[in-house]
Amino acid sequence: MARAKTQAPDLALSDEIILSMKEISKDYPVADGSFRALNKVNLTVRRGEFLAILGPSGSGKSTLMNIIGCLDTPTEGSYYLSGLHIADQDEKTLAKIRNREVGFVFQSFHLLQRQTALENVKLPLTYANLSEREQTERAKRELARVGLSDKEESYPNQLSGGQQQRVAIARAIVNNPTILLADEPTGALDQKTGLQVMEIFRELNRDGRTIIMITHDPHIATFAGRVVRILDGELSEGGVADA
Template sequence: MILDLRHIFKDYTQDKLVIPVLKDVSLQVDKGEYVAIMGPSGSGKTTLMNIIGCLDHPTSGSYELDGQNVLGLKDRTLSDLRLNSIGFVFQSFHLMPRETALENVALPLSYAGVGKRARREAAKKALDRVGLSDRVTFKPTQLSGGQKQRVAIARAMVNNPKILLADEPTGALDSKSGAQIMDLFRKLNEEGVTIVMITHDEKIAAHAKRTLRIVDGEILKEKEDAS
């Protein structure tokens, strides 16, 4: 098991009023799984994703990532865990506009202290993995939306993370580009990459092998894919 979240609660305080966002959420994900977390706006799915990604802390509960107690880690250790164990893919790409595709993909390796030559080689391999070996020197303004998301996926995968987290990864794309990104996710999962994806779209969620539905901060049901 790579993700083990148990009895997760998350509250926010606004004007002395306590607002519950997650209510006793438990979630387990095995290595190599492809899970969609589906729910409407305001359901708590993004808050849950932020907790899984170590970007936010629950009010209470327990969370282990690959057997390690995440909630007991100090900030520096937590930052290293995010860098080396978790790859993030966002709806809006978050690419550096003045940097080439290669430089964007190599960025996490720079933070990890990897040498320049090794960074370039790893970034080239990552871009080749997502079908962009011919766009190495292109900047984001020279790329289509689908190509930008492929660069973002390559960047997320360049450190060989234990898990890939995707937040509405096709939300900014047309249907054709979105289908291509979903096909890429399928291939990555077939290669053994663990993927957790949040979406509000039934068609996108259908690409995952397991769907978890969340409404008003509570998991309603889990549905196994018939295939």
């Protein structure tokens, strides 16, 4: 990983900039040639930012999220996350980067149904090889942060949608990742609960956490400090959502 860092002389990575994308393109093979989902995307995120990526479905925002989350690698361009060069890494290294650098929050929560809330929150830590005691300690702390201390032993199907998403948020931040990456975090929630979840995001951001949120909802995007729009695979900086 030290090697990856030295490969970025022209990007002038400072401590401030934790995510840097340059000319990122992603092509998918289709029946007649290939389909370009992302076209020369440039994006920089500074530590402590709350960024919303706003775009309708089919705009390429899922592809962008997958690349930001190191679930996928770009066809072209360079991507640095926390000083690490994310192209051409093998599966194993990508898994480790995801574990340490990225906290995922999904639209449909993705909690393991057969595990308690506490066990769900612990999950990323088990892959980080922490002691059982430390895992439990940290998971309890994060559950308390999202206000679910009394639900540690509850199973997902015993929790409301909003509570489940809060468990998922606790899971996303438990390993103290560089970025919190949320994909339509309110998409499966009613408006009121959705706003509660956004309040939690806002609080986390106030505490210094960097958040990247992908959404199609301009209203939700207003919670972010900065909004970028994506349309047909192209990113346009600036502007506040017209709510």
